[in-house]
Amino acid sequence: MTVLPDNGFSPAADFPNASHEQWQRLVGTVLRKAGKDVPDDAAESMLSTALEDGLATRPLYTAADGVAGTAESTGYPGFAPFTRGGRPEGSAVSGWDVRQRHDRPDPVRANEAVLADLENGVTSVWLSVGAAGVPVSSLGTALEGVYLDLAPVVLDAGADFAPAAHALLRLYEERGVAPEAALGTLGADPLGHAARTGDHAAVDGGMTAAAELARLCAERHPGLRAVVVDAMPYHEAGASPAQELGCSLATGVAWLRALTAAGLPAEAACAQLEFRYAATADQFLTIAKLRAARRLWARVAEVCGVGGAGGAQRQHAVTSPVMMTRRDPWVNMLRTAVASLAAGVGGADAVTVLPFDHALGLPDAFARRIARNTSTILLEESHLGQVIDPAGGSWYVERLTGELAAAAWEQFQDIERAGGQASALRDGLIAERLGATWEGRRKKLATRREPVTGVSEFPLLAEPAVEREPAPAPPSGGLPRVRRDEAYEALRARSDAHLAATGARPRVFLAALGPAAAHTARAAFAANLFQAGGVEPVHEPASVDAASAADAFTASGAAVACICSSDALYAEQAADVAKALKSAGAQQVFLAGRPGEQRETYEQAGVDAFVVAGGDAIAVLSGVLDRIGVA
Numbered sequence: 001m002t003v004l005p006d007n008g009f010s011p012a013a014d015f016p017n018a019s020h021e022q023w024q025r026l027v028g029t030v031l032r033k034a035g036k037d038v039p040d041d042a043a044e045s046m047l048s049t050a051l052e053d054g055l056a057t058r059p060l061y062t063a064a065d066g067v068a069g070t071a072e073s074t075g076y077p078g079f080a081p082f083t084r085g086g087r088p089e090g091s092a093v094s095g096w097d098v099r100q101r102h103d104r105p106d107p108v109r110a111n112e113a114v115l116a117d118l119e120n121g122v123t124s125v126w127l128s129v130g131a132a133g134v135p136v137s138s139l140g141t142a143l144e145g146v147y148l149d150l151a152p153v154v155l156d157a158g159a160d161f162a163p164a165a166h167a168l169l170r171l172y173e174e175r176g177v178a179p180e181a182a183l184g185t186l187g188a189d190p191l192g193h194a195a196r197t198g199d200h201a202a203v204d205g206g207m208t209a210a211a212e213l214a215r216l217c218a219e220r221h222p223g224l225r226a227v228v229v230d231a232m233p234y235h236e237a238g239a240s241p242a243q244e245l246g247c248s249l250a251t252g253v254a255w256l257r258a259l260t261a262a263g264l265p266a267e268a269a270c271a272q273l274e275f276r277y278a279a280t281a282d283q284f285l286t287i288a289k290l291r292a293a294r295r296l297w298a299r300v301a302e303v304c305g306v307g308g309a310g311g312a313q314r315q316h317a318v319t320s321p322v323m324m325t326r327r328d329p330w331v332n333m334l335r336t337a338v339a340s341l342a343a344g345v346g347g348a349d350a351v352t353v354l355p356f357d358h359a360l361g362l363p364d365a366f367a368r369r370i371a372r373n374t375s376t377i378l379l380e381e382s383h384l385g386q387v388i389d390p391a392g393g394s395w396y397v398e399r400l401t402g403e404l405a406a407a408a409w410e411q412f413q414d415i416e417r418a419g420g421q422a423s424a425l426r427d428g429l430i431a432e433r434l435g436a437t438w439e440g441r442r443k444k445l446a447t448r449r450e451p452v453t454g455v456s457e458f459p460l461l462a463e464p465a466v467e468r469e470p471a472p473a474p475p476s477g478g479l480p481r482v483r484r485d486e487a488y489e490a491l492r493a494r495s496d497a498h499l500a501a502t503g504a505r506p507r508v509f510l511a512a513l514g515p516a517a518a519h520t521a522r523a524a525f526a527a528n529l530f531q532a533g534g535v536e537p538v539h540e541p542a543s544v545d546a547a548s549a550a551d552a553f554t555a556s557g558a559a560v561a562c563i564c565s566s567d568a569l570y571a572e573q574a575a576d577v578a579k580a581l582k583s584a585g586a587q588q589v590f591l592a593g594r595p596g597e598q599r600e601t602y603e604q605a606g607v608d609a610f611v612v613a614g615g616d617a618i619a620v621l622s623g624v625l626d627r628i629g630v631a
Contacts, residue, residue: 020062027059051285052240052437053407061395074295074398077388078309081298083291083401084389085347086312095385096343097350098375099154099316101126104362105472107138115145117368121376124152124184126352130160132472139167140174149177152223154316155187158475159202162188162209165226169216183223185274186213191251191421192230195237198478200426207255211262214272218264225314226272227255234430235278236321237479238438241289241404246411247430248275249296250421253412256304267310270301279317279351281335283342284400287391290315290346292405296412316350317343324359325485327492328454329466332356333370340374345390351375359483361468431479438482445484446618448532455485456617459531461495461505487618488532491625495534498630505536506630507558508590511549511581512540513565513573522592523564529611530562533621546573546580553584559628562590562611571598575605582606588627590620 021040027047028040038046047059075081078088100122104110110133114125127134127142133156134142143153148171157164165186172182190206193199214226231239231248239247252273259269277293279286294313301311319339324332333356343351353374355367363371378384391397418424425431444450451457474481483489499505508530512519527537538556553561561581563574574591581589591607599610611620 023060053242055403061399065395065399080311082294082312084392086294090388095379096348097124098122098372099124099126099350099352100372101352103128103133103471105133107134107141110134110142111144113368117372118151121372124154126154126156129155129157129164131158132474136160136163136167140171148172148175149181152184154185157187158193165213179220180222182221185225185228187228188213188226189228189230191254192233195233195425196475196478203422207258211258214259215262215264217272218268225274228274228276229255230276232276232278232318233479234434236481237434238482239434240437241285242407242411243434243437245289245293245408246415249300249412250415252297253300254421266304267306270306270310274314274316276316276318278320279339279343280320280323281338283338284397286339286342287346287397288400288404290348291401292408295405296408315348317348318352319354321354321358322483325452325455326359326489328460328463329356329360331454337374341378344378344384347389357466357468360466361471446487446616447614448617452484455488456532457528461531461536491533491621494625494630505534506625506628507536507538507556509538509553509556509558509561511561511563511577514569518566518569519564526562526564526592526611529617532617535624546576549577550580550584553581553586560588560624561586562592564592575601578602578606
């Protein structure tokens with residue numbers, strides 16, 4: 001029998017409560033041992049992660065941060081302010097609406113894809129119609145065999161929304177669908193179309209036509225909504241989460257003004273709107289964004305005199321095109337899986353998972369299958385829809401929701417002070433603000449502070465390209481469409497062109513000095529960096545001296561070189577190796593790591609630049625391609 005020592009501690013006793021100050025003191029001690037001169041009360045700030053919109057993720061959240069998440073402020077699911085969901089049951093009855101997008105312009109092939117999706121788990125169809133999709137006259141062909149009283153149809157017709165909407169209404173009538181059984185959204189979105197195309201002159205006429213459709217839906221088709229408040233044009237132009245929410249609120253308010261002016265009561269006007277947001281792989285920001293959107297819209301509805309369920313925002317979440325990459329597109333499956341999970345947890349009513357090959361053209365059957373099965377796995381295997389507001393009560397999520405809602409309300413107020421969404425778009429205020437936000441993010445991408453797996457981190461140059469049929473050209477002329485991979489994609493395209501013209505990619509010779517323990521880390525860092533720009537690293541056995549490094553460089557066929565090793569070996573050999581590489585014809589010599597006090601010595605020996613973590617990778621890689629003549 002083991003006898004425990006009598007140290008005054010009872011295993012059956014409760015653990016003593018630790019105070020916030022004790023935690024700060026312990027963390028401060030650890031940071032100081034790591035060489036950080038930081039007082040205890042600054043420990044949290046040092047460990048915080050800055051987000052856009054002036055927000056930050058702190059390392060610790062406590063019950064004090066959850067005060068804003070109490071029932072008095074967030075309400076209950078299905079009740080104002082709808083932070084916890086627009087319906088009391090959440091997604092627990094049937095899960096969210098699994099909505100698949102179809103852009104194929106051939107109506108027969110589009111119909112084949114639509115039917116395949118509906119037979120395999122998709123519950124509604126998001127169909128591109130008009131100039132960038134199925135011709136309006138062929139809408140019936142595209143929807144042949146679809147049970148229109150069971151499968152909601154959501155139209156995306158741009159400037160052709162009115163004829164497309166009337167074509168769909170005629171289709172309901174021809175197929176004997178009772179007016180009250182028609183489901184879906186007619187997709188009127190003149191403001192979003194103006195944001196995409198810069199065609200501001202058509203906004204007033206478009207909103208008048210949309211108001212007529214809204215009146216028709218309110219009177220005869222209670223299952224139909226006429227208008228989409230689409231925040232995707234702003235997200236795709238580089239908007240932060242708060243800017244995306246602010247633009248959607250301002251657009252929603254513009255619609256309330258237009259619809260009530262056309263004779264609809266405020267509650268009926270709210271019922272004609274469906275809001276569309278982007279879901280990204282930043283799961284907590286996505287969850288907080290959707291929850292904040294409902295809270296903010298409930299406030300707008302309250303001010304307009306709309307109470308009860310009329311203030312609940314209907315949300316359609318779409319996995320972000322901005323995060324989708326063209327290189328190593330298989331990683332997009334992981335990004336969209338996280339984004340769709342976040343959309344479901346955040347309480348979206350409908351979720352569209354874009355196929356992993358969306359950025360490459362028209363998706364194939366396999367990509368569409370993976371997209372729809374992403375939601376199916378979350379709903380049927382993970383049972384995510386059976387939990388109402390899964391994130392509710394999380395101190396972090398509640399705090400982030402509140403902070404994001406406050407930041408978004410400021411954006412909304414700024415737009416309203418500028419005359420509303422239409423004026424802010426026409427006068428360039430929206431474009432200017434979104435451009436500034438994207439410029440800040442572009443710098444993080446360039447320095448790899450925001451890594452993109454398969455593109456800026458762990459690229460695979462030898463991977464075969466994934467080819468797809470070209471998709472119809474999307475509307476353009478207004479706000480730009482940005483992508484996280486765009487700068488690296490331009491570099492890789494230059495490398496591809498060089499490969500096609502010469503039979504080989506541009507190369508960099510890695511002069512690895514000393515044993516593996518000395519050079520492996522920096523050689524791996526350098527190889528990763530140069531491959532991100534399409535520059536193939538040539539790995540040779542570790543060079544033991546300057547002469548062998550020069551010989552290996554000559555044999556490699558490379559035009560530039562990068563010295564990789566430890567600081568200690570740099571001090572002994574780097575200068576001689578740099579001189580030898582230059583003598584052997586290296587057009588540019590890099591050194592991986594910070595030079596410290598030896599900078600002048602290395603530069604005099606022939607080192608042209610130093611590549612370090614946090615450096616501007618795009619500038620380095622562009623310079624390399626320019627130097628070796630890659631057009």
